[in-house]
Amino acid sequence: MNHWWEKDMSGCGLSGIINTDGKRISGSVVRKSIALQHDRGNGLGGGFAAYGIYPDYKDYYALHIMYTEEPGKPTRDLYEARKETEAYLDGTLSVKKGEDIPVKITDKVKSHPLLNRYFVKVRPDKLAEVGGGMNEDDFIVSVVMHINDKINNAFVFSSGKNMGAFKGVGFPEDIADFFMIENYEGYTWTAHNRFPTNTQGWWGGAHPFTLLDWSIVHNGEISSYGINKRYLEMFGYKLALLTDTEVVTYIFDLMVRKQGLPVEVACKAVAAPFWKDIDRMPESEREAYTALRAVYGSGLLNGPFAILFGHSRGLIGMNDRIKLRPFVAATKGKTVYMASEESAIREICPDPEKVWAPRAGHPVVVALDKGVA
Amino acid sequence: MNRTMPPEFRVKIDHEKCRKCKRCLQSCSFGVYEFHDRVMPDNNKCVACNRCVTMCPEDAITINETPNVYKDHPNWSLQTRKNVWKQAETGGVLLTGMGNDRPYPIIFDHLVVDACQVTNPSIDPLREPMELRTFLGRKPDKAEVTYKDGKLSLKEKLPPQIQLEIPIIFAPMSFGAISLNAHKSLAMAAKESGTVYGTGEGGLHSELFEYGPWTIVQCASGRFGVHSEYLNAGVAVEIKIGQGAKPGIGGHLPGEKIGAEISQTRMIPIGTDALSPAPHHDIYSIEDLRQLIYAIKEATGYKPVSVKIACVHNVAAIASGIVRAGADIVYLDGFKGGTGAAPTMIRDHVGIPIELALAAVDDRLRQEGIRNQASIVAAGGIRSSADAVKAIALGADACAIGTAALLALGCSLCQKCYTGNCAWGICTQKPELTRRLDPEWGAMRLNNLLRAWGHEIKEFLGALGVNSVESLRGSRERLRGLGLDAQTLDILGVKPAGR
Numbered sequence: 038m039n040h041w042w043e044k045d046m047s048g049c050g051l052s053g054i055i056n057t058d059g060k061r062i063s064g065s066v067v068r069k070s071i072a073l074q075h076d077r078g079n080g081l082g083g084g085f086a087a088y089g090i091y092p093d094y095k096d097y098y099a100l101h102i103m104y105t106e107e108p109g110k111p112t113r114d115l116y117e118a119r120k121e122t123e124a125y126l127d128g129t130l131s132v133k134k135g136e137d138i139p140v141k142i143t144d145k146v147k148s149h150p151l152l153n154r155y156f157v158k159v160r161p162d163k164l165a166e167v168g169g170g171m172n173e174d175d176f177i178v179s180v181v182m183h184i185n186d187k188i189n190n191a192f193v194f195s196s197g198k199n200m201g202a203f204k205g206v207g208f209p210e211d212i213a214d215f216f217m218i219e220n221y222e223g224y225t226w227t228a229h230n231r232f233p234t235n236t237q238g239w240w241g242g243a244h245p246f247t248l249l250d251w252s253i254v255h256n257g258e259i260s261s262y263g264i265n266k267r268y269l270e271m272f273g274y275k276l277a278l279l280t281d282t283e284v285v286t287y288i289f290d291l292m293v294r295k296q297g298l299p300v301e302v303a304c305k306a307v308a309a310p311f312w313k314d315i316d317r318m319p320e321s322e323r324e325a326y327t328a329l330r331a332v333y334g335s336g337l338l339n340g341p342f343a344i345l346f347g348h349s350r351g352l353i354g355m356n357d358r359i360k361l362r363p364f365v366a367a368t369k370g371k372t373v374y375m376a377s378e379e380s381a382i383r384e385i386c387p388d389p390e391k392v393w394a395p396r397a398g399h400p401v402v403v404a405l406d407k408g409v410a
Numbered sequence: 411m412n413r414t415m416p417p418e419f420r421v422k423i424d425h426e427k428c429r430k431c432k433r434c435l436q437s438c439s440f441g442v443y444e445f446h447d448r449v450m451p452d453n454n455k456c457v458a459c460n461r462c463v464t465m466c467p468e469d470a471i472t473i474n475e476t477p478n479v480y481k482d483h484p485n486w487s488l489q490t491r492k493n494v495w496k497q498a499e500t501g502g503v504l505l506t507g508m509g510n511d512r513p514y515p516i517i518f519d520h521l522v523v524d525a526c527q528v529t530n531p532s533i534d535p536l537r538e539p540m541e542l543r544t545f546l547g548r549k550p551d552k553a554e555v556t557y558k559d560g561k562l563s564l565k566e567k568l569p570p571q572i573q574l575e576i577p578i579i580f581a582p583m584s585f586g587a588i589s590l591n592a593h594k595s596l597a598m599a600a601k602e603s604g605t606v607y608g609t610g611e612g613g614l615h616s617e618l619f620e621y622g623p624w625t626i627v628q629c630a631s632g633r634f635g636v637h638s639e640y641l642n643a644g645v646a647v648e649i650k651i652g653q654g655a656k657p658g659i660g661g662h663l664p665g666e667k668i669g670a671e672i673s674q675t676r677m678i679p680i681g682t683d684a685l686s687p688a689p690h691h692d693i694y695s696i697e698d699l700r701q702l703i704y705a706i707k708e709a710t711g712y713k714p715v716s717v718k719i720a721c722v723h724n725v726a727a728i729a730s731g732i733v734r735a736g737a738d739i740v741y742l743d744g745f746k747g748g749t750g751a752a753p754t755m756i757r758d759h760v761g762i763p764i765e766l767a768l769a770a771v772d773d774r775l776r777q778e779g780i781r782n783q784a785s786i787v788a789a790g791g792i793r794s795s796a797d798a799v800k801a802i803a804l805g806a807d808a809c810a811i812g813t814a815a816l817l818a819l820g821c822s823l824c825q826k827c828y829t830g831n832c833a834w835g836i837c838t839q840k841p842e843l844t845r846r847l848d849p850e851w852g853a854m855r856l857n858n859l860l861r862a863w864g865h866e867i868k869e870f871l872g873a874l875g876v877n878s879v880e881s882l883r884g885s886r887e888r889l890r891g892l893g894l895d896a897q898t899l900d901i902l903g904v905k906p907a908g909r
Contacts, residue, residue, distance in 0.1 A: 266887075302557050
């Protein structure tokens with residue numbers, strides 16, 4: 038067994054916006070919000086996730102892949118890595134279009150990996166070959182795991198439909214300019230400013246971490262990472278990206294997508310109520326929460342965190358059980374804002390209707406209105 | 411002509427201090443003392459249990475090790491020579507008690523624990539909730555729940571679990587090996603502290619049936635005391651295949667320790683040696699074990715079944731087989747585990763350390779995707795809360811303490827348990843000795859130990875930045891090795907300190 042991985046840690050800044058009526062807005066808005074939280078990062082990582090940005094390809098999985106150096110491993114020619122990956126994609130999926138992700142070189146982001154995106158569909162014959170009750174989503178997950186684990190220097194950094202992640206080494210506002218996110222329009226945006234304490238920042242280590250249409254930006258450090266990782270490995274997840282945020286993404290994927298738990302229940306499993314509170318609940322609830330903790334104990338996320346996780350139909354923000362990282366939420370009209378600081382919200386929404394600091398362990402769950410997007 | 415072996419210990423009486431109260435004569439259960447106008451010790455009988463030293467009101471007794479009068483030899487320690495002399499004299503098997511006392515490496519002492527600094531805050535156990543509650547038993551991959559109007563409810567109940575308020579249980583020690591008062595102390599403490607104790611293979615005395623909810627009843631190869639009421643008396647049934655002190659051989663209760671009460675509880679004749687068979691004679695393969703596990707489940711309405719094994723070379727594969735055979739708990743007993751009686755050679759040379767076995771079993775069960783199907787209990791040389799924390803980080807759901815529990819009851823580790831002369835009233839059946847152990851006092855001492863260790867474990871958790879023990883369980887990342895070779899680190903799944 039491989040026990041020789043090393044964990045990146047980070048303390049950071051978060052911002053998120055969702056228009057529950059599906060109204061799409063430019064990335065420049067969230068850029069403004071995260072730029073205000075400049076000092077929450079140290080320039081070694083910034084990133085964004087956006088939903089609704091590829092309306093012309095909304096039925097295709099949009100794979101964002103970077104070809105880059107991997108910390109602690111020897112590098113080969115990145116064009117070789119791309120060739121190998123593209124050959125794999127052509128052989129496994131139906132690729133509608135593959136292209137470089139448009140970027141603008143600035144003096145703030147001087148060097149960068151090869152950055153490509155591919156709009157793909159699952160081939161029925163390939164899916165049938167695998168069998169075993171796998172559906173299209175499972176198939177794409179296996180493709181992502183394969184590329185991340187088996188193809189050196191290639192990393193899938195988003196794999197959802199009609200959404201995408203944009204991230205790299207640099208302050209988030211500089212990464213925003215690099216990817217020209219002002220040109221994209223989405224109904225949900227999340228942003229992240231990273232302060233890794235491992236000085237070797239690398240493009241794959243920036244947030245968000247994604248799988249299918251889940252994306253997670255995270256401020257915190259998962260003290261339970263050691264066991265969360267081993268728990269997920271038992272279900273076949275491969276944690277290649279060495280950052281504890283990856284664990285959060287996969288735990289939600291396991292509980293919500295694979296096991297079909299409602300997302301609120303998954304939140305209660307990862308930030309479970311204390312026994313002192315469970316013991317005072319009425320009998321049937323007490324039994325249910327006890328069972329939840331007994332079954333998902335290895336999935337409990339311990340350590341300080343504030344997390345925003347987005348998916349195609351909503352946005353969820355939550356804290357650890359004793360709120361060791363800041364997290365503020367606000368609403369105005371059909372828009373909900375979440376951020377590490379109230380100032381970041383007021384920067385883009387000077388007069389919100391409601392502003393509050395959500396309680397420890399109680400998630401803020403926002404869903405798109407039915408029928409939109 | 412037999413060699414006069416030098417006594418192991420020398421008893422020195424300070425006759426100026428001694429006021430001839432004769433309490434030492436009353437206290438000693440090994441026949442050391444006589445009184446001929448002053449206290450006269452017979453050094454040959456002394457086992458250094460220190461009961462007399464504790465009881466002497468004038469502090470007039472000193473016990474020292476006898477210096478070696480023979481020529482030193484690096485290969486032939488005095489003990490090795492004594493063993494050969496004894497066997498040449500008697501033709502017998504060397505017998506001993508408690509756990510392995512050879513200087514094997516202690517792997518726990520080569521593991522160090524992480525703490526949070528700066529990037530992650532440590533948590534204050536005195537001011538924040540810190541949770542040790544643990545559930546032993548089979549758990550499904552997924553919880554079947556419904557969530558409606560903000561209320562969670564369970565669609566499908568979990569298989570039965572044993573709830574522990576602290577991840578430490580009392581190791582099974584038989585009634586026979588230890589006294590009824592010792593068993594009572596363990597039962598009462600288990601109830602008070604919210605944990606469980608094991609009956610061991612001597613059956614369950616009728617006075618202890620009331621502690622059923624805090625009892626794991628054992629079914630060992632001798633099947634002592636096993637009847638249907640017994641099987642249903644506890645919260646779980648434990649099938650004892652082996653124990654760390656003597657892997658591959660059965661339990662051993664010398665005839666000297668078998669009086670009327672033992673005879674009745676174990677259902678055997680008074681005064682005969684109770685030598686349990688090596689294997690269960692109905693378990694010759696893993697499928698036979700499966701048959702017994704399910705027979706017991708049917709007999710008890712599907713209570714959890716634990717299977718206790720000694721840690722041996724193939725422990726990972728054996729544990730996997732045991733889980734697939736239906737066990738809800740796998741109890742791993744390392745080679746330093748204690749016993750009331752065992753052949754010295756077996757105790758000291760057979761079996762492997764709990765640290766390595768635990769790591770290997772936890773890894774194997776995860777590799778096979780079945781880790782949640784059984785809880786792992788680790789035993790065999792858990793000396794402190796630090797050992798417990800390290801064992802939990804390696805993958806144990808809970809630890810079991812045997813020797814530590816007996817030490818709490820007053821034991822001084824003289825290793826003479828098999829003689830039935832325990833001066834502390836712990837591992838004897840003689841009424842004049844067993845009355846020395848008051849169960850209420852014993853339970854208080856055990857509760858104190860668990861409370862102390864519980865607080866210490868919470869301090870560790872707080873320093874680690876976690877507030878529930880399940881976030882430490884199996885998190886090898888929180889341990890580092892110091893002075894261990896690369897292969898051992900790999901087996902433990904632990905990085906070297908500095909990485």
